[in-house]
Amino acid sequence: MPLLSRYHSGSYSEEQYNLEKRIVRHSLFVSCCLLIVLWLVKLFEFEFDIDFSTWGVLPHDLTGLRGILFSPLIHADFKHLIANSIPLFILTFSLFFFYRKSSYTIFVLIYLVSGIFVWLAAREAIHIGASGLIYGLAAFLFMSGIISFNVRLLTISLIVALVYGGLFWGIFPFKPEISWESHLWGGISGFGLAFFYRNSVPADPPEEEVAEDEEIEDFVPENEIESEDESTRENN
Secondary structure, three states, rough: OEHHHHHHOOOHHHHHHHHHHHHHHHHHHHHHHHHHHHHHHHHHHHHHHOOOHHHHEEOOHHHHHHHHHHHHHHHOOHHHHHHHHHHHHHHHHHHHHOOOOOOOOHHHHHHHHHHHHHHHHOOOOOEEEOHHHHHHHHHHHHHHHHHHHHHHHHHHHHHHHHOOOOOOOHHHHOOOOOOOOHHHHHHHHHHHHHOOOOOOOOOOOOOOHHHHHHOEEEOOOHHHHHHHHHHHHHHH
8 A cells, every 4th residue: 555755644734725725815915805805996986976187197297296196096997896896806815825924915916016017107198097006917927937947837827817807918008098007017027027026936746746855655564464473574
C-alpha cells in the first residue's frame, strides 16, 4: 500500500485550509465593502437629487485634484455603476486573495497613481468612474500571472477581460464620451506595479517539482517485517 511522504499527518493540510478560509473571508469582506461604498454614493445622489460628478478629476486644475480621491467612487448613472461592479468585485477579490501582505499597498497605489496621471495628461473634461481602477487591477493581475507563471491569475484576468467586453479597446479614443485616458493610465499603472511587485506572488510549481514533492514511498506493515525477520533467522 503506497504512502505519500508529505502527508504523515493531517495538521499541515488542515492549517492550510483554515488559512485559506480566512483569506477568502477577508477578500470577500474588502470587495463587498468597496461595492457598498460605491452603491451608497449613487443611491445618495439619487435619493437627494445631488450630482457628485463635479468631484471627478479635472486635469490641470487645482480643484480637480480632489477627483484623484473621489472620482472612482462616482458614476454617471446606475448603468455605469452596474457595468463596473462585477469586474471590480472579481478583481479586488483576486488582488486581496493572491497578494495577502501587499494587497492594500498595491490597491492604494493603483487607485492614486492612475488618478494622478489622468490629472496630468488627460483631456480637460471631468473624469469619473472606477474604470481606471478596474483597468489597473486587471493589468496588474494579468502581468503578474505572466511574470510569476501563476496560471490562476492569468485565468481570472482573461475571464474578466472577456466578461467586461473589449477591455483592450477601451484604452483607445474611439468614443469621446468615455474616459479612455483613465483606462490607459490605469492599465499602465497596473503593468508598472506588476513589475515592481514581481516577487510578491509565488509561481505555480512545475509538474516535475510537484511529482518530486509527492514522491511515493512503499509502506510495509510491521507484521510483514517481523515475519521476514523470523524466516531469515530460521534459514540461518
